[in-house]
Amino acid sequence: MIRSLALTRLAALLLLLLPAALVPLSPALAGDPAAGRAKAAACKTCHGLDGVARIPIAPHIAGESEVYLETQLKAFRSGKRTHEIMSVIAKDLSDADISDLAAWYASIAFTVQMPE
Numbered sequence: 001m002i003r004s005l006a007l008t009r010l011a012a013l014l015l016l017l018l019p020a021a022l023v024p025l026s027p028a029l030a031g032d033p034a035a036g037r038a039k040a041a042a043c044k045t046c047h048g049l050d051g052v053a054r055i056p057i058a059p060h061i062a063g064e065s066e067v068y069l070e071t072q073l074k075a076f077r078s079g080k081r082t083h084e085i086m087s088v089i090a091k092d093l094s095d096a097d098i099s100d101l102a103a104w105y106a107s108i109a110f111t112v113q114m115p116e
């Protein structure tokens with residue numbers, strides 16, 4: 001009885017951990033950074049090719065996590081997140097475009113300097 005309870009708990013724990021373990025292997029995240037760099041020509045006026053924003057209302061996206069970038073671009077595309085510029089831009093992006101762009105911007109390393 002005690003032993004089967006422990007096994008049930010272990011099984012429940014494994015079920016909880018399984019999705020988290022699968023996230024990095026998700027094919028949706030297998031973007032190609034080189035292809036993304038080329039596609040980022042459509043983004044550079046505002047976010048820069050290097051992911052450092054060129055206009056005050058655009059966020060820096062250099063080094064942002066791939067999962068986050070992909071989630072936000074899909075949210076703009078689906079209408080779950082709306083913005084007058086980004087909603088129009090994301091509308092025409094394919095899943096592959098989004099993965100490639102996310103891979104490119106996520107691959108950029110950056111350093112920060114705290115104020116004195």
Ligand code: HEC
Nearest residue numbers: 042043045046057058059061069072073083085086089101
């Ligand atoms: C004309 C300017 C412009 C262009 C071009 C543009 N963006 Fe944006 N982007 C913005 C602005 C402004 C925001 C902030 C949206 C908001 O306030 O919700 C934004 C937000 C984002 C975000 C969300 C970032 C966050 O921190 O949540 C991502 C990701 C993003 N853009 C990616 C892209 C990609 C990839 C492209 C090219 C395919 C692109 N953008 C092209 C202006 C632009």
